[in-house]
Amino acid sequence: MGPVLAGVLQLLALIAALALAYVPLGNYMARVYSSDKHWRVEKWIYKAIGANPDTEMRWTAYLRGVLAFSVVGVLFLYLLQRLQGVLPGSLGFKSIDPDQAFNTAVSFVTNTNWQSYYGEQAMGHVVQTAGLAVQNFVSAAVGIAVAVALVRGFARSRTGELGNFWSDLVRGTVRILVPIAAVAAVVLVACGAIQNFSGIHEVGQFMGGQQQWNGGAVASQEAIKELGTNGGGYFNANSAHPFENPTPFSNLWEIFLILLIPFALTRTFGLMVGSVKQGYAILATMATIWLGFTALMMWTEFAHHGPAFQIAGGAYEGKEVRFGVGGSSIFAVATTLTSTGAVDSFHSSFTGLGGGITMLGMMLGEIAPGGTGSGLYGMLIMAIIAVFIAGLMVGRTPEYLGKKIGSREIKLAACYILVTPALVLVFTAFAMALPTPANSMTNSGAHGFSEILYAYTSASNNNGSAFAGLNADTQWFNSTLGLCMLFGRFIPMIFVLALAGSLAEQKPVPATAGTLRTDKPLYTGLLVGTIIIITGLTYFPALALGPLAEGLA
DSSP states (O other), X not given: OOHHHHHHHHHHHHHHHHHHHHHHHHHHHHHHHHOOOOOHHHHHHHHHHTOOTTOOOBHHHHHHHHXXXXXXXXHHHHHHHHTGGGSTTOTTOOOOOHHHHHHHHHHHHTTOOOOOSOHHHHOOHHIIIIIIIHHHHXXXXXXXXXXXXXXXXXXXXXXXXXXOXXXXXXXXXXXXXXXXXXXXXXXXXXXXXXXXXXXEEEEEEETTEEEXXXXXXXXXXXXXXXXXXXXXXXXXXXXGSTTTOOSHHHHHHHHHHHHHHXXXXXXXXXXXXXXXXXXXXHHHXXXXXXXXXXXXXXXHHHOOOSHHHHHHTSOOTTBXXXXXXXXXXXXXXXXXXXXXXXXXXXXXXXXXXXXXXXXXXXXXXXTTTTSTTHHHHHHHHHHHHHHHHHHHHHTSOOEETTEEOOHHXXXXXXXXXXXXXXXXXXXXXXXXXXXXXXXXXSSOHHHHHHHHHHXXXXXXXXXXOOOSSBOOOSHHHHHHHHHHHHHHHHHHHHHHHHHHHHHHHSOOOOOOTTSOOTTSHHHHXXXXXXXXXXXXXXXXXXXXXXXHHHHTO
């Protein structure tokens, strides 16, 4: 079997698996967030944190819950790292330096999981399991909760109430993420991923010195890092490491986990707003972009430009031979079109255009299908922008799902889409203009610029993957990337929840002959075009200086 055919068959198998899971999981999540019943374990949690899960919240109260919970998470994880040197199970690792502890705490709480450290050489069992793994669950649950609040804004009328954040957080964790992650971890263990709490082992000589490996609860963390679109790896090689991702099947399984909840949430959205067709329209938009990017990535990486590629059967540098060009390409697109950030190959080693595709996927806002929750609410923001553009064309007030998109709504949507480009471009400009940050680049020229651009794109969009080649463990990058992760996560959430509250207060507008049908292929095409054009106009100059210049050289 040729490598191209193998890649295509993997893609078809992935699509079939996602299609089988779409309806049951989407229906189940809709029931989870629509039910008024509480499980016994959930009642214990509410009692422990002092929350009343039946109290309805307006958007300001919902936002306070999100921010308060996240601040506590950052402080706890920061202190856990600073105290690692005196904690049991630290494997002899010292406490983490302040700037790196700040960066890592912010990274995992914001669902970014950017890592400026070597996982197997820095973090002991306590920090990995009690700190990082826990945040993998709850940060993903926060994203889903905010998305559900926006969906309720469309579904409800004449009320500013969006549900209860604490209830949504606990249910998302207990009823969705924990059960699926448990099954996923068992599958990974069966494939060969490790799951233990062993210490450091010397495994022989390597390049003149002793090679050491430590164990850990790897399979369980790997499962939630993919399912929750988190991305932080137990080992520095991330999902290219055989302890995390042993076989081609486990590689495909991890890609499936990455895409599972973001795609299924479109079904949940359709059910909660009372129109499954609306969910299918959003799904079609996401799937069109994802398939297009995957096909383009496979073409650029399989293209035989030069004798070395012809002999190897594709661009193999930086890719795991276990997964091949096809598996690596599918993984790269899945991880950058979502907020996952896990890697099974090194994006810096992709072709110039291939590296550009990974960057463009993040620049779209990671909405195809995006992160757990963040992909859905990001796509709905773009849907509002597309409806507004259509309304300008025909000269009528735009409407979406029976709600008028007035000046307040469009201002909030516009602010949402401006936040991350501002963070990416401003911080990239500072890093390139100042003398010290540029010293962290391994490469010069267009590829070196791509290293910087990729880092701030990844952090600001809460992705977490690295282009490789950039030494990000400096005070400058730990601090500025940490700020990008904070602002890129929570400022957009403010606009999303404010928009949800505004929509929930409206009364429904009846559809007329002039209402734009947002469940038809015409609107899907308009939405895809809107996403590509907005991103292209915003980022094209930066892309032209980096990956495009390198790819066309």
